[in-house]
Amino acid sequence: MGNLTALNYRRIPLCIMLLLLFAGNCLSMPADDRKHVDSLIKIAALKRDSSSQGAEKIYTQAIRLAQKINYNYGVTKALLGLGTCYNNSSQKDKALACGRMALQYCTNDIKGHEQRVLTYIMLSHTYYYKGKYDSSAWYRYAALGELESNRLLDPKMQMKVYCSILDFWLNIHDDIRNDLHIQQVMQHVNVLVNKAKDRKDTASLMFLYFYKAGYYNNIQQNDSARYYCQTSLKMGNLNNMANSMKAGILINIALTYIDDKNPEKALLSIQKAKELFNRGNDYYVRQQLFTDLVSGEAYAMQHKYDKAIATIIPALNDANERHLAHILVTRSYRILADCYDATGQYKKASLNRRTYSELRDTMMKVEKLELVYNLEMKYRIADKNKELAEKQLAITRNESRIKTKNFLIIGISAGLLLISLVSILLYRNDLHKQKLQQEKIRNLHQEMQIGSLQAMIEGEEKERSRIARDLHDGMGGTLGTIRTRLSSIFRRHTSANVTNDFIEVLQLLEEASSELRKTAHNLMPEILLQEGLAKATALFCERVHKGHTLEINFETWGTAPALHADFELAVYRIIQELVNNILKHAAARTAIVQIVYHERQLCVTVEDDGRGMLLHHGAYDGMGLKTIRERMNSLNGELHIESTPGQGTSIHIEFTLKQNTSRYVIKTSNC
Structure with a gap:
C-alpha cells in the first residue's frame, strides 16, 4: 500500500536514524524493543525499492531481534518484507522459504490471521513469478478462505485478497466477461469501493480503481478502463504512489489505446511509463518486457514491421526464460506472425502462428479452464462448509426446540x-x-x-x-x-x-x-440399367446439347457405388425434370449438371445462367418443382434452391447412401 505510515522517516538522514536505533537498542526495555523492531521494518520498507540489499540486511536484523524477544508479530512482518525483497531480486526460492517460515510465527488472534493472509498472498506472487500458476492460485484462495473463515472485516485486508484473485485471472484469462466467479469477485470490489468512498480513503480507492481499470480493459470497455486508470493516477499523486505502480497504470492505458487501434497514443503512454522505471529489480525487468511487447504491437499497427519484429522477439525470449504466462505474451506471437506475413517471411509466420495457437488452445483453454473449474469448486465447497458450521452452531444453541x-x-x-x-x-x-x-x-x-x-x-x-x-x-x-x-x-x-x-x-x-427411339429411350433408358446413373445422365445431356441451342456440360466426381436400380431411375427422372425446366422456362445459354459421389453422400447440382425464379409466399413454386419435391420426400433426400432474377438458378440435392464409396477420383466430360 505504499507504506503510508512511514512517510515522515524520509526526512531523516539514514546514518542518523541508524545511530538512534542502535542507541535505543542498547538502552531500551523489552516493550521498547518491539518498537525498535517495528522501526527497523519501516526503514527497510523505505529502502526496498531503491536498495534491495540494504533492505535485506535491515530485515534480517529485525528478524533476529524479534526472535530474541519472542515478538512473533515482528518476526512475521519482517519475514514478509524480506521475502518481497527476494522476489524483487529474482531469488524466488529464498522468498518461498521466508513465506513458509512466516506461517510458523502466525498467531491465532486477529493480527495473526491477517498476517497469515498476507503471507499467502506473498507466496502466491512468488509462485506466479516461478511459473507455478496452480500453486499461485491455491495460495490466493487459501487467503480468501482465511479471510472469510475468521471474519476479518478490515477493508484493506479484504481489498488485498479480492484484488489479488482478480489480478490473477486478469493476467491469464483472455475473456472474463461471462465468468460468474469473476463477477462475484467484482461485486466484493465494488462494495469495497463504496466503503472507501464513505471513509474518504483515497489510498484504498487508488488501488481499487487500478484493478477496476484492469477489469474493464479485459472486457474491452476501454473508455471506462482509461477513466479508472487516470483517476487512480490522480489519487496516486496525492498518496505518493510508487513509480512501479504508476508505470503499470501507464502500460494499462497503452493497452487500451492498442485495443482502440490508436498506436500513436499507446507509444506516448509507453514512453511515460519507461521514464518511471526503477531499474535493477525484477519488477523493472517485467515492466520492460511488457512495454516492449506493447510497443511492438503499436509498431505493427503503424506498418513498421521490421521494427516491430526487432522489439517483440527479445521480449518473447525473456518471457520464455521466465516461464511467464500472460495474455499479452500469447497475443504477441500472433502479432509477430502478422509482421512476418507482411514482410514475406511466410515460414516464420507459420511457425509463430502455430505457437500462438498452441499457447492459446493448450494453456488457456485446457490447463487454465480446468484450474478455473477446480478452484471455483473448492471455493464453493469452502462456502458450504462455512454455512454448515454456522448452522451447526445454531442447532447446538437451540437443540431441544x-x-x-x-x-x-x-x-x-x-x-x-x-x-x-x-x-x-x-x-x-x-x-x-x-x-x-x-x-x-x-x-x-x-x-x-x-x-x-x-x-x-x-x-x-x-x-x-x-x-x-x-x-x-x-x-x-x-x-x-x-x-x-x-x-x-x-x-x-x-x-x-x-x-x-x-x-x-x-x-x-x-x-x-x-x-x-429417343422418346422410348427417355421413357425407359436401357443405358441406365446397363451402365448406371452417370452414363445415362451423360448421354441425356449429350442428346439435349445436340437437339437444342443450350450448351450443357456434365461432370461426375468420385467413384459410383452399387446402387439400387429404382433409386438410380428416380434420381435420373429428377435430373430430366430439372433440365426440361431449364429448356422450357429459363431461356439460358449455358447449364451444368454435376454428380458427386463422396463417402456416404450422393450430391446432384444443376445450374443455369437463365432468367432465374421469383419467390411466391417465401418459396419457389411450380408443378415441376412440386413433382421433384415429392420424389425427394420419397427418397429421404434434401433439396436446396438458390435463384436470383436475371442471374440464373442453382439447384442442389443430396442423398445419404447406405454403401461407402471407394477411393476418391475425378472424372470430367463436356457435352
Whole structure:
C-alpha cells in the first residue's frame, strides 16, 4: 500500500536514524524493543525499492531481534518484507522459504490471521513469478478462505485478497466477461469501493480503481478502463504512489489505446511509463518486457514491421526464460506472425502462428479452464462448509426446540415430497404416453404418404416402361419395315420424276424412327440399367446439347457405388425434370449438371445462367418443382434452391447412401 505510515522517516538522514536505533537498542526495555523492531521494518520498507540489499540486511536484523524477544508479530512482518525483497531480486526460492517460515510465527488472534493472509498472498506472487500458476492460485484462495473463515472485516485486508484473485485471472484469462466467479469477485470490489468512498480513503480507492481499470480493459470497455486508470493516477499523486505502480497504470492505458487501434497514443503512454522505471529489480525487468511487447504491437499497427519484429522477439525470449504466462505474451506471437506475413517471411509466420495457437488452445483453454473449474469448486465447497458450521452452531444453541420442529418438518416434507414425486411420475408417464401416441400417428401418416408416393412413382415408371416397349417394339418395328420396303421399291423403280420424292419420304421416315427411339429411350433408358446413373445422365445431356441451342456440360466426381436400380431411375427422372425446366422456362445459354459421389453422400447440382425464379409466399413454386419435391420426400433426400432474377438458378440435392464409396477420383466430360 505504499507504506503510508512511514512517510515522515524520509526526512531523516539514514546514518542518523541508524545511530538512534542502535542507541535505543542498547538502552531500551523489552516493550521498547518491539518498537525498535517495528522501526527497523519501516526503514527497510523505505529502502526496498531503491536498495534491495540494504533492505535485506535491515530485515534480517529485525528478524533476529524479534526472535530474541519472542515478538512473533515482528518476526512475521519482517519475514514478509524480506521475502518481497527476494522476489524483487529474482531469488524466488529464498522468498518461498521466508513465506513458509512466516506461517510458523502466525498467531491465532486477529493480527495473526491477517498476517497469515498476507503471507499467502506473498507466496502466491512468488509462485506466479516461478511459473507455478496452480500453486499461485491455491495460495490466493487459501487467503480468501482465511479471510472469510475468521471474519476479518478490515477493508484493506479484504481489498488485498479480492484484488489479488482478480489480478490473477486478469493476467491469464483472455475473456472474463461471462465468468460468474469473476463477477462475484467484482461485486466484493465494488462494495469495497463504496466503503472507501464513505471513509474518504483515497489510498484504498487508488488501488481499487487500478484493478477496476484492469477489469474493464479485459472486457474491452476501454473508455471506462482509461477513466479508472487516470483517476487512480490522480489519487496516486496525492498518496505518493510508487513509480512501479504508476508505470503499470501507464502500460494499462497503452493497452487500451492498442485495443482502440490508436498506436500513436499507446507509444506516448509507453514512453511515460519507461521514464518511471526503477531499474535493477525484477519488477523493472517485467515492466520492460511488457512495454516492449506493447510497443511492438503499436509498431505493427503503424506498418513498421521490421521494427516491430526487432522489439517483440527479445521480449518473447525473456518471457520464455521466465516461464511467464500472460495474455499479452500469447497475443504477441500472433502479432509477430502478422509482421512476418507482411514482410514475406511466410515460414516464420507459420511457425509463430502455430505457437500462438498452441499457447492459446493448450494453456488457456485446457490447463487454465480446468484450474478455473477446480478452484471455483473448492471455493464453493469452502462456502458450504462455512454455512454448515454456522448452522451447526445454531442447532447446538437451540437443540431441544429445533429437534421437535425438525421431526415435524421432516414428516411434512417427506409426505409432500412423496405426493409431489407420485404426481410428477404420473404426469410424466401420461405425457410420455401422449408423445408416443402422437409420434405413432405422425409416423403412420408419414409412412402412408411415402407409400402413396412410392406407389404412384412405381406405377408411373411401369406405365412409362410399357409405353416405351410398345413404341420401340410396335411402332418402331413398323416404321423400320416401311423404311425397308420403300428402300427396296426405290432401288427397283428409279426414275427422275420420283427420285426426289422417295428420298424426302425416306428422310422423314428416318427422322421419325430416330425421334421414336429417343422418346422410348427417355421413357425407359436401357443405358441406365446397363451402365448406371452417370452414363445415362451423360448421354441425356449429350442428346439435349445436340437437339437444342443450350450448351450443357456434365461432370461426375468420385467413384459410383452399387446402387439400387429404382433409386438410380428416380434420381435420373429428377435430373430430366430439372433440365426440361431449364429448356422450357429459363431461356439460358449455358447449364451444368454435376454428380458427386463422396463417402456416404450422393450430391446432384444443376445450374443455369437463365432468367432465374421469383419467390411466391417465401418459396419457389411450380408443378415441376412440386413433382421433384415429392420424389425427394420419397427418397429421404434434401433439396436446396438458390435463384436470383436475371442471374440464373442453382439447384442442389443430396442423398445419404447406405454403401461407402471407394477411393476418391475425378472424372470430367463436356457435352
